[in-house]
Amino acid sequence: MEDVVTHEEDWKVCFAELGPGLVLFARQFVRSIADAEDIVQEAFVRFWRKQHSIENRGLLYATVRSVALDLLRRDGRRARREAAASADMEQITEPQFAFDDGSQRELAAAIDLLPVQQREVLVMKIWNELTFAEIAAALEISQNTAASRYRYALASLKKNFVAHE
Amino acid sequence: MNDFSELEAELKKLRPWPSSPDLAARIEISLAQEAAGRGTATAGVLPKRRSFRPNWIALGLGLAAAAMFLLLARMNVDRPSKSTGLALLTPAPITPEAKVDDALVPSALTQVVYDRKDEGLHFAEGVDQPMRRLRSRKRETMQWNNPKTGASLRVSYPTEEVTLVPISGQ
Numbered sequence: 639m640e641d642v643v644t645h646e647e648d649w650k651v652c653f654a655e656l657g658p659g660l661v662l663f664a665r666q667f668v669r670s671i672a673d674a675e676d677i678v679q680e681a682f683v684r685f686w687r688k689q690h691s692i693e694n695r696g697l698l699y700a701t702v703r704s705v706a707l708d709l710l711r712r713d714g715r716r717a718r719r720e721a722a723a724s725a726d727m728e729q730i731t732e733p734q735f736a737f738d739d740g741s742q743r744e745l746a747a748a749i750d751l752l753p754v755q756q757r758e759v760l761v762m763k764i765w766n767e768l769t770f771a772e773i774a775a776a777l778e779i780s781q782n783t784a785a786s787r788y789r790y791a792l793a794s795l796k797k798n799f800v801a802h803e
Numbered sequence: 804m805n806d807f808s809e810l811e812a813e814l815k816k817l818r819p820w821p822s823s824p825d826l827a828a829r830i831e832i833s834l835a836q837e838a839a840g841r842g843t844a845t846a847g848v849l850p851k852r853r854s855f856r857p858n859w860i861a862l863g864l865g866l867a868a869a870a871m872f873l874l875l876a877r878m879n880v881d882r883p884s885k886s887t888g889l890a891l892l893t894p895a896p897i898t899p900e901a902k903v904d905d906a907l908v909p910s911a912l913t914q915v916v917y918d919r920k921d922e923g924l925h926f927a928e929g930v931d932q933p934m935r936r937l938r939s940r941k942r943e944t945m946q947w948n949n950p951k952t953g954a955s956l957r958v959s960y961p962t963e964e965v966t967l968v969p970i971s972g973q
Contacts, residue, residue, distance in 0.1 A: 649834065653827055661826075662819040675826045683833040735817040742817055749814075764814045792807040799810070 652692050653682065659766035660702055665734055666758045667706035681705040695768055696775030703758075703776060748798040756791035763788055907947035907956055914962075916941045927967060934967040 657678070664674035664681075681702040690697055735746045749757065762768040762776065773784040918940040925936040944959040 649830070650827060653830060657822055657826065658819040661822045671820065671822070675822055675829075678822070679826060679830050679833060682830055683837065686834060687837050734820055736820055738816070742813075745813060746817060760814075764811065765817075765819055789807075792810055795814075796807065796810050799813075 649682075649686055656692075656695075656698070656766070659761075660698075662734060662765055663699060663758065663761050664702055664706055666754060666761055667703070667710060673709070677702060677706045677709060695766070696772035699762060699766070699768065699772070699776040700778070745795070745799055748795050751798065752791050752794055756787045756794065759784055759787040760791040905949065905951055907949050907954070909945065910948040910955075911944070911946040913944045914941050915944075924970070925967060932970060934969050937966045937968060939964045939966065 660678045660682070661671070661674050664677040665671065668674055668677065681698070681704070684705070685698050685701045692698070733746065734750075735742065737743045737746065749760065752760065758777070759773055762773045763770075768776070770781045770784045770788070773779075773788075774781040777784065916939055920938045922936040922938055924933040926933050941962045941964065942959060943962050944957060946958075947956045949955070
């Protein structure tokens with residue numbers, strides 16, 4: 639992530655690095671991994687087509703978020719169906735994380751319980767290594783708000799995760 | 804070091820579920836289609852084929868405008884040699900013959916009376932006897948010719964003439 643990838647370099651290098659994190663971020667809006675991948679595909683192509691610098695990761699995640707929200711708005715019934723079925727989704731769709739042990743499974747379950755606003759900040763910070771400035775740009779919020787949501791997310795996780803341990 | 808450093812370390816150990824191997828291939832196809840100018844892939848709908856169809860109306864209007872432009876340009880090129888020469892150029896001494904040749908010479912004057920009315924007797928001031936007043940409406944046309952160039956100028960205008968005719972005592 640620290641390497642500066644210029645626009646002229648192969649997009650595959652960028653995608654290999656950012657792809658899993660982008661899909662994980664998209665899954666905060668849609669539970670199905672197939673839908674998340676569709677969102678990432680459309681967003682990545684849109685981002686790349688406009689010749690944006692890949693260093694502008696805030697804009698890349700904002701594009702993913704915009705495509706995801708467009709998808710949800712286009713099909714409200716689908717969104718409702720997603721929300722209604724979310725309780726059963728873990729048995730139907732792939733999990734968001736690959737677990738090594740039961741402790742990680744519980745931690746992943748605790749993440750799933752977080753409010754969406756906190757979860758998307760957490761995903762961008764932990765698994766995509768975005769700065770608060772980049773997160774703020776992607777979500778169109780202040781850096782303080784981004785940092786605050788992150789802290790609330792960690793506090794909730796600590797409370798729930800430790801309680802289950 | 805904050806209170807959450809241990810938790811953050813635990814979170815980083817979680818690995819996102821790997822995306823499908825064909826996702827990169829799908830993106831590659833989409834980008835290739837973009838590069839080829841065929842737009843974003845559509846769900847089973849073939850992109851509309853672009854074909855060159857000349858717009859004959861626009862083409863015709865364009866040609867007409869071009870022809871008009873050329874015509875006006877030719878007129879503008881021809882005109883200054885005559886008019887600006889007279890207005891701006893101060894030629895060398897002009898001989899009387901040349902002056903006559905270049906000038907417009909009156910060549911014709913026509914008067915067409917199209918109405919004449921007898922308005923009866925009229926007693927004019929300072930005149931003892933009555934006079935008959937005749938009102939005539941005419942159109943006069945004056946014409947000038949330039950013998951050298953053959954150019955002509957014609958001016959036509961309406962006139963009204965009132966004539967007082969003394970009445971004889973017969």
